[in-house]
Amino acid sequence: MGAGITQVVAQSGMPVTLIDRDSEILKRSISRIENQLSRAVDRNRMTRDEADVALSVIDTDTSIDAASEVNLVIEAVPEQFELKANIFRQLDGICGSTTILASNTSSISVTRLGSQTNRPELVVGLHFFNPVPRMELVEVVVGGRSGDVVVDTVQEFARSLGKTPILVQDFPGFVSNRVLIPMINEAIFCYHESVAGVEEIDTVMKLGMNHPMGPLELADMIGLDVCLDILEVLHSELGDPKYRACPLLKQMVAGGKLGQKSGEGFYSYED
Numbered sequence: 001m002g003a004g005i006t007q008v009v010a011q012s013g014m015p016v017t018l019i020d021r022d023s024e025i026l027k028r029s030i031s032r033i034e035n036q037l038s039r040a041v042d043r044n045r046m047t048r049d050e051a052d053v054a055l056s057v058i059d060t061d062t063s064i065d066a067a068s069e070v071n072l073v074i075e076a077v078p079e080q081f082e083l084k085a086n087i088f089r090q091l092d093g094i095c096g097s098t099t100i101l102a103s104n105t106s107s108i109s110v111t112r113l114g115s116q117t118n119r120p121e122l123v124v125g126l127h128f129f130n131p132v133p134r135m136e137l138v139e140v141v142v143g144g145r146s147g148d149v150v151v152d153t154v155q156e157f158a159r160s161l162g163k164t165p166i167l168v169q170d171f172p173g174f175v176s177n178r179v180l181i182p183m184i185n186e187a188i189f190c191y192h193e194s195v196a197g198v199e200e201i202d203t204v205m206k207l208g209m210n211h212p213m214g215p216l217e218l219a220d221m222i223g224l225d226v227c228l229d230i231l232e233v234l235h236s237e238l239g240d241p242k243y244r245a246c247p248l249l250k251q252m253v254a255g256g257k258l259g260q261k262s263g264e265g266f267y268s269y270e271d
């Protein structure tokens with residue numbers, strides 16, 4: 001998600017730094033962005049010059065200190081509260097007093113993340129969708145203490161990227177994942193209980209409900225670990241057993257079957 005967000009910000013002409021603790025991931029991310037931009041040039045969606053300008057405004061770094069002089073930080077580390085909380089505490093210490101701290105979290109409370117800082121009024125959710133360059137929606141999550149001016153500013157930022165911001169309040173899963181992830185979990189239960197095979201379940205949802213992708217295919221694209229993390233947040237925060245993760249999902253994640261990113265999930269991606 002970090003690479004996708006970096007790409008759309010760069011395409012809008014704004015300088016952007018992609019930070020990851022792993023330098024190999026940074027290298028892979030940049031080459032993925034280069035490939036995506038080259039494909040866009042081949043398909044006449046942008047000129048070679050525009051692609052070169054976008055690449056030229058991207059910087060990379062392995063240290064969080066690279067965020068110390070920016071106006072806006074968008075955190076996109078894995079969906080675990082303690083990990084994100086730690087990043088927010090560090091950012092609060094190193095960033096200027098007016099820097100907006102946004103999270104791309106799919107389900108974690110933005111209000112709780114804001115409480116890790118001394119600037120809760122400058123903390124919001126900016127929830128992009130995967131793949132970021134193609135998906136038009138950004139859920140703007142209004143935390144319990146997010147300031148009105150900050151909420152307006154990040155909506156304007158999202159529009160400047162060509163996205164459509166929709167305001168949602170800070171409840172677990174917001175709107176998108178409160179609806180989507182239980183549907184994916186139910187599809188996994190259907191497979192687990194042998195109601196139908198993987199392709200059959202996906203085909204039912206594509207041909208019967210007009211979904212562009214089946215839920216199991218989509219789960220592989222999101223990452224099965226991410227789906228499980230979100231379900232666990234919904235389950236623990238809302239306390240309703242209907243959000244209980246399917247045991248098969250837990251077993252697949254424990255076994256390293258994470259979907260597209262690991263090469264295997266409900267489908268195989270060896271190529």
Ligand SMILES: NC(=O)c1ccc[n+]([C@@H]2O[C@H](COP(=O)([O-])OP(=O)(O)OC[C@H]3O[C@@H](n4cnc5c(N)ncnc54)[C@H](O)[C@@H]3O)[C@@H](O)[C@H]2O)c1
Nearest residue numbers: 001002020021022025076077078079104105106128130222
């Ligand atoms: N995958 C999706 O479809 C999707 C969609 C919308 C939102 N999100 C949200 O975006 C966030 C990231 O998801 P993802 O799928 O990109 O996860 P990912 O696991 O693919 O990427 C997370 C990256 O964070 C890096 N990282 C971990 N700890 C770090 C640290 N301390 N400092 C710097 N970098 C660190 C990892 O090296 C990794 O490259 C999560 O909150 C997720 O819920 C994901």
